[in-house]
Amino acid sequence: MRRLLVAGGSLALILLIAVVLISTGLIGGGTVGATFRDVFSWSVGGGGGALQPGVAPAHSWTETERGLIASLSIDRLPPLPPDPSNAVGDSPDAVALGHALFFDSGLSPDGSVACSTCHQPDNYFTDGKVFANVRDIDTPRHTPTIVGVAYSDWFYWDGRKDSQWAQALAPQEAAIEHGGTRTAHARYVLSHYANEYEAVFGPVPDFSDTSRFPPEAAPVENETAREAWEGMTEGDRGAINRVFANIGKSIAAYSRRILPGRSRFDDYAAAALVNDQAEMSELFSAQEAEGLRLFIGKGQCTDCHNGPLFTNGTFHNIGLPLPEGSRFDQGRTQGTYQVVEDTFNCLGEYSDASEEACVELRFIKLEGEELVGAFKVPGLRNVAHTGPYMHNGIFPDLDAVLRHYNHAPPAFPGHSDLVPLAFTVEQSEALKAFLLTLSAPPDAPPELLLPPNDE
């Protein structure tokens, strides 16, 4: 009866019903507001689930809201597309080799650093530190997770790499990370993993002549290594680059497999899609649902944190404070030029992609004020477990993050894309409660979450 009247679309009738219900003592006056919202949202939604007495209005959504919630669900995540620049990206042999390399600290001159040193499987492939740090030296940026980043178009906070395999190569030679050189890496992998390498990439090249292939040669800052590299013939450098690229492609074949798992939010989204309010109220507290309402509504969080990975994959300046004593970080304005010039980019000779497949690099945005101080929007899955937050690790916890979003100071230089949320304490708590529902163990074969010799 009531639903029929609502479908008639007369607000006057809705008010009349409320008045009648109150005057007859069927509901208390204190719940009138909630009742109005409940009834009104059904009328906006054009129908929906049958009335369920006793179900809180917290789980009552319009059709538009339900669509928006569903758009964030992991059920909307397409199967991982192939990486056209990595022909072995989905080869099981490459996954096995990459798995071994990811955990092998032999890929550093002092045997102390592997990929897994910072990308720790037990910590959602992060390290819990403000800045990535090995040998007690800080790098300039915070370690991001690798869970689900295979879906990205750009890698690193500033997107200075355009594939997972090209990304995997840079830390190998960064002095304050692995600190290696590509000739030493190539030689190490070809001697320790000769069979595994051959199974994926074919015959192992011969680098035994140290006059042609010096023990430590790479285009790096270290003068000795750089001069050794520059002294090599172009052909020999190319042969080393090929093996080095293949190391990256193997590591990427492994890290591609680390995908996000199904969180409590995803079950809620499935219930929301079919408007099963009983199920929704089982899955989310009223506070968590309120947080979701703010996330997709007043908070405008889905402008950037959209889609099943909660990121639009692009770059935004959000006016972050600088860590004490540090200089302004250009972010994307520098990352664009670095990726265009990268030897290992999609259009380069070590990429397996056709030119047409390199759409992101071909249409990269190189100019615009919005690139200044902009960093890649991180996905929010497992956000509860991947602090500290931001490219510079400036916020130790989600409370600090939400304080920033509530105040949203202007950026300098550049332009902040934030508008102050000015949420109440209750609203901020609700938003945080919602963010905590996005956690789930990574979706990957269990053996890939352990070092290979632990199997």
Next chain:
Amino acid sequence: MDMDDGMSMDMSGGSMAGDALDPQTTENGLFTVSAVSRLDPVVINETHAWTLHIETDDGSPVTDAEIAIDGGMPEHNHGFPTAPRVTENLGEGDYLLEGMRFNMGGVWVLTLEVSSGGQSDTVTFEFELK
């Protein structure tokens, strides 16, 4: 609209109703421009191509146009996340516009500056991704 099968809402979170923008005349009336996306429906976070079609006011195709692209979200004070450009003259007044991408729902504009026969004119399309 069927409520509970979920299909009617599959593209929510940032998509355009349909794949084409209504033809529009440039500011000074020199050209009529239409634009059809090759991604249907247009959704956020996917780089894709459009086909542009340009005619003179008497309906004959403009086959030698130079087209400059601009656009973004005026309300948010940002441009496209990519640098789209016309990459191919397809003949008969058609042009391939590649590198289009939208990274959020809301109102977007696409501005084309069309030059042909020594004359230039501009048209701005406005559309919403919901």
